[in-house]
Amino acid sequence: MKDRALLVRQCVAESIPRPVEDVEIDAYLMETLGADSLTFLDIVFRLETEFDIQITRGEIENAARGDLSEDEFAPGGVISAAGLERLRELMPESIDRIVPGLKPMGIYGLFTPRTFLNIVETKLASTD
Amino acid sequence: MSAAGLVDMALRAPLGRSAAEIQRRIAAGERAGGANPLFDASTYLTRLAAAIAGEPEPNKNARILSRVALFAWDCTLEVCTRVELPAADRLGIYTAVGGLRAHWNAFMPALQHQEDDLQHAWNNGFRFLHPFWMLQHLSNNLQALLAMHLNAQGEGGTFGGATAGAQALAAASRALAVGAIDTAVVVAYDSLVEPEALVEMAARGASTHAATVAEAVSGYIPAEAAAAAVLRRPGPGLSRIEVWESADGERGHPKPGTLIELAQGRNGGVTLIEGTGLGEPCYQPGNTLDANGHVGAASTLLQLAALQERLANGQSGLALSAAAPGLVAVARLDKQG
Numbered sequence: 529m530k531d532r533a534l535l536v537r538q539c540v541a542e543s544i545p546r547p548v549e550d551v552e553i554d555a556y557l558m559e560t561l562g563a564d565s566l567t568f569l570d571i572v573f574r575l576e577t578e579f580d581i582q583i584t585r586g587e588i589e590n591a592a593r594g595d596l597s598e599d600e601f602a603p604g605g606v607i608s609a610a611g612l613e614r615l616r617e618l619m620p621e622s623i624d625r626i627v628p629g630l631k632p633m634g635i636y637g638l639f640t641p642r643t644f645l646n647i648v649e650t651k652l653a654s655t656d
Numbered sequence: 657m658s659a660a661g662l663v664d665m666a667l668r669a670p671l672g673r674s675a676a677e678i679q680r681r682i683a684a685g686e687r688a689g690g691a692n693p694l695f696d697a698s699t700y701l702t703r704l705a706a707a708i709a710g711e712p713e714p715n716k717n718a719r720i721l722s723r724v725a726l727f728a729w730d731c732t733l734e735v736c737t738r739v740e741l742p743a744a745d746r747l748g749i750y751t752a753v754g755g756l757r758a759h760w761n762a763f764m765p766a767l768q769h770q771e772d773d774l775q776h777a778w779n780n781g782f783r784f785l786h787p788f789w790m791l792q793h794l795s796n797n798l799q800a801l802l803a804m805h806l807n808a809q810g811e812g813g814t815f816g817g818a819t820a821g822a823q824a825l826a827a828a829s830r831a832l833a834v835g836a837i838d839t840a841v842v843v844a845y846d847s848l849v850e851p852e853a854l855v856e857m858a859a860r861g862a863s864t865h866a867a868t869v870a871e872a873v874s875g876y877i878p879a880e881a882a883a884a885a886v887l888r889r890p891g892p893g894l895s896r897i898e899v900w901e902s903a904d905g906e907r908g909h910p911k912p913g914t915l916i917e918l919a920q921g922r923n924g925g926v927t928l929i930e931g932t933g934l935g936e937p938c939y940q941p942g943n944t945l946d947a948n949g950h951v952g953a954a955s956t957l958l959q960l961a962a963l964q965e966r967l968a969n970g971q972s973g974l975a976l977s978a979a980a981p982g983l984v985a986v987a988r989l990d991k992q993g
Contacts, residue, residue: 545714562716569787570719577784 532579536645539574543567554621557639568636575644581651589635591618602632619643657826658833660840660887661894662989665961666735667883668727669948670706675965682947689877689949694849695761701858705849706879706949717801720791722759725798728845728882732802735884741806741839748810748837750828751799752820754846754952757853762789798843810837818979820844820953822987825885825899825960832889840887846952848878879949883957893993895964898922899956899985906982915976915984922988928966928973930959945977952979956987967991 533553541548544561557563563571572583584590592614593601601611607630615626615635622638665675670688672678688706697703712718712726721729728751741747765784770777791797796814803812811831815823821844828840848857857878890896900922904914923929931943944962945955959975967973968991975987 543719544716545718566719566788567716573787582783 532648533641533645535578536575536648537641539578540571540641540644543570543574551641553642553645554640556622556637557641558637563639565636568639571644575648579648579652581648581655583647583651587647589632592635606631619646621646657898657900658829659890659896659898660825660829660832661890662897662960662964663839663886663888663894664735664739665883665885665957665964666731667881667958667961668708668731669881669883669951669954669958670708670879671948675961678944678948679962679965682942682944687877687947688879692849695851697854700851700854702854702878704877705854706877707849708880708882719788720797721801722792722847724845724847724880724882725753727880728798728843728884729802731882731884732806732841732843735886736806736841739839739886742837744807744809746810746838747806747808748812748828748831748840749799749803749806749808750812750824750840750842751796751802751814752824752842752844752846752953752957753795753798753814753816754818754820754848754954755853756793756795756816757850757856758793760851762786762792798845802841802843806841808841812840816953817983818846818952819901819956819977819983819985820846821883821956822899822901822977822985825887825897825956825987826901828887829897829899832887838888841884842887842957843882843884844954844957845880845882846954847880848950848952849880854878876946877949879951881948881951881954881958883954883961885957885960895992896990897960897987899987901983901985903984904982906980908980908982910978910980910982910984914982915978915986918984919974919976919986922986923974925972926974926988927971928963930962930973930975931977950979955979956985960987960989963989964991969993 537551538548541551544563544567546561555561576583592611594614601608612626616623619638621640621642625638669678671681671686689704692705693707708727713730715726715729718726766781769780795816799812799814813827824842824844828842831837832840900918902914902918904910931945944959951958955977956975963973963975972990978984
């Protein structure tokens with residue numbers, strides 16, 4: 529079976545673009561690897577094609593919000609304590625950065641290749 | 657028509673990445689045509705092609721720009737590192753692109769398994785259409801991205817079609833002449849080595865059936881090329897260029913008289929003519945376009961680079977090109993420096 533982590537890193541590497549050797553699994557996509565919002569779209573497309581899955585746009589934020597309303601999740605544009613707690617459960621790889629003051633747009637800054645690997649494995653597990 | 661001063665050029669073509677390399681290989685008798693190196697063209701009427709060797713430099717813009725547009729980016733950055741650029745509002749970017757075509761390699765995965773009534777269209781293939789598909793087909797992508805990268809805020813434009821390179825040069829020359837800008841970067845690129853382009857050419861009768869490169873072929877070799885030129889107002893030490901373009905309304909290649917009429921009176925003192933570019937079965941040894949293949953919008957810039965390389969100071973040359981539909985271009989270069 530192909531190494532899923534390597535496949536995810538390859539998809540990320542091709543999107544940025546950077547050599548796959550430079551794409552460490554826990555590197556922050558935006559801050560360390562130079563990804564932007566268009567890169568995220570491209571990464572998602574490549575992962576969907578590679579793994580034959582569908583990744584809903586904004587599903588991390590939607591999963592974090594759960595049944596919280598937008599005002600409950602991010603009152604005044606800042607993620608609430610409850611929202612932060614759920615993000616920490618969803619994105620343990622970035623727990624150090626999920627701190628008070630985080631805004632919804634800042635969720636992109638938390639993404640690492642491991643974030644996408646976790647998404648891929650969750651999707652694949654749900655279809656097994 | 658306004659004249660401009662040629663400051664510097666850079667290019668990527670099937671026979672090399674500099675004018676000197678290309679002319680050296682042409683003089684050694686090389687021609688770039690051969691089996692299509694970019695995709696399997698065995699089922700196409702046009703099986704010969706010529707491509708730029710190697711790949712463009714890694715570039716974040718690869719998600720938006722095509723392979724040959726990325727080569728054009730490389731050319732532009734190469735030449736711009738060698739020249740001094742003016743303030744933002746005095747620098748203009750002029751880009752010349754080939755025909756705007758939907759790229760089949762992007763469409764085919766999305767369409768080939770569709771049902772007649774398009775039921776389940778998303779699952780049957782549209783999910784394979786890249787989210788940037790529409791963005792990738794915008795003709796002015798390169799101009800926009802270069803303008804941001806080079807901080808160019810002066811007058812510029814994007815031109816399309818087989819003589820777009822000549823059109824871009826002419827427009828840049830006019831802008832310089834009236835003082836709208838002080839420096840123009842003219843970038844041209846085109847690839848005829850694409851499935852949709854080969855089918856179109858075959859339908860127009862411009863195809864070759866040769867399995868191997870022959871001295872005389874029926875039609876021309878589809879190729880790809882990119883080139884960038886930096887222009888200023890004419891001055892000491894700068895080769896002077898003038899460009900004219902015209903059209904006669906023909907759906908296929910223009911009438912020979914159209915090119916003759918455009919060139920008339922502009923060839924005084926000329927010692928070298930860079931090919932007719934008419935794609936007729938009369939290969940001319942040394943002709944840059946015949947040796948590299950036909951490169952549509954990049955033709956005039958490629959020819960000017962050849963003239964700049966081959967002429968001695970004080971000599972003049974003429975570059976002639978023609979393409980469907982009914983388009984012709986003439987460029988004159990008076991060598992200095």
